[in-house]
Amino acid sequence: MSTQTENIAAAQTKQIISQILTTWHSNTKRVTAFFNKYEDDFYLQEVAPGRSRAIYLLGHLAGSSDGLLSLFGISEKLYPQLEKLFLTSPDKAFDEYPSMAELREYWEKVNSILADHFSKMQPEDWLSRHTKVSEEDFAKEPHRNKLNVLISRATHISYHVGQLVFLEKKEPAF
Amino acid sequence: MSTQTENIAAAQTKQIISQILTTWHSNTKRVTAFFNKYEDDFYLQEVAPGRSRAIYLLGHLAGSSDGLLSLFGISEKLYPQLEKLFLTSPDKAFDEYPSMAELREYWEKVNSILADHFSKMQPEDWLSRHTKVSEEDFAKEPHRNKLNVLISRATHISYHVGQLVFLEKKEPAF
Numbered sequence: 001m002s003t004q005t006e007n008i009a010a011a012q013t014k015q016i017i018s019q020i021l022t023t024w025h026s027n028t029k030r031v032t033a034f035f036n037k038y039e040d041d042f043y044l045q046e047v048a049p050g051r052s053r054a055i056y057l058l059g060h061l062a063g064s065s066d067g068l069l070s071l072f073g074i075s076e077k078l079y080p081q082l083e084k085l086f087l088t089s090p091d092k093a094f095d096e097y098p099s100m101a102e103l104r105e106y107w108e109k110v111n112s113i114l115a116d117h118f119s120k121m122q123p124e125d126w127l128s129r130h131t132k133v134s135e136e137d138f139a140k141e142p143h144r145n146k147l148n149v150l151i152s153r154a155t156h157i158s159y160h161v162g163q164l165v166f167l168e169k170k171e172p173a174f
Numbered sequence: 175m176s177t178q179t180e181n182i183a184a185a186q187t188k189q190i191i192s193q194i195l196t197t198w199h200s201n202t203k204r205v206t207a208f209f210n211k212y213e214d215d216f217y218l219q220e221v222a223p224g225r226s227r228a229i230y231l232l233g234h235l236a237g238s239s240d241g242l243l244s245l246f247g248i249s250e251k252l253y254p255q256l257e258k259l260f261l262t263s264p265d266k267a268f269d270e271y272p273s274m275a276e277l278r279e280y281w282e283k284v285n286s287i288l289a290d291h292f293s294k295m296q297p298e299d300w301l302s303r304h305t306k307v308s309e310e311d312f313a314k315e316p317h318r319n320k321l322n323v324l325i326s327r328a329t330h331i332s333y334h335v336g337q338l339v340f341l342e343k344k345e346p347a348f
Contacts, residue, residue, distance in 0.1 A: 009297075016190050016191065016300075027329070048222035048223070048340050126190075127189065142189070148193050155332040161333060162334055166225060
């Protein structure tokens, strides 16, 4: 009986993590589909007057995903140059930006590594601390774990998808 | 030993659900704060040229939250009139809309009932089917549960927050 309850709880935990992971995957795929849909020039448009261009938002999302590699302790960032261009500066702060082809490659490469890593993580890995929180702080704030990072990134992607759709002729239902 | 493992798994499940709930709460609060920040006229602006007005997005989000009452089997919808105005028709399809005062009231009332109900739900409640899926389909697709609805609604809110911020003078960092 006790073992059965234990198994149920463990199965519940796995199922919930899998559901969050599905949300991350589907939001990520939605961005990929959007950026593979049009010619490169299309993405040089601002999503609304005076706001970021779509190409900047792709760099921003790629840089954000790249940061997960170090936050999850998988590896160093693959493209540390994205941070200055897309995470700590607004669009058009620099004269030159990577091309759409480069950014698409970064985005897909980083997400492919993350997806592979995520698929192997166990519940205790998801609930372990990310690399930016100390052991001492984590003892007091156990919600600062990797799963929380994933939830927040899935939400972050959705936030920007809500902006990118303004470039589509019709605003699709979400 | 077995009981300890069981307790750990059950505690993990509760913690994860609590983290998802926190995301929903914080996204909801962000919307509330945005719609309490300016005079009513401010929200009559379109978030981008030719797109929805902020007041419409508040009605849309309130209607979406109202739908959770029936989807979770809590009660009938409190404001069924929101569906036609804000969920199945685009902005400006009708001549008259509820006032900002009314929409703020609907938004806060529905979310207050939801928050109260959510706070009492146990893991097995979160993993039970929502009212729009049949028992038969749920047996085949167990991810069509209430927790999945919550994750998807938290993401949905974030999608529209990404649009609402275009009315702010500076685009805040997310």
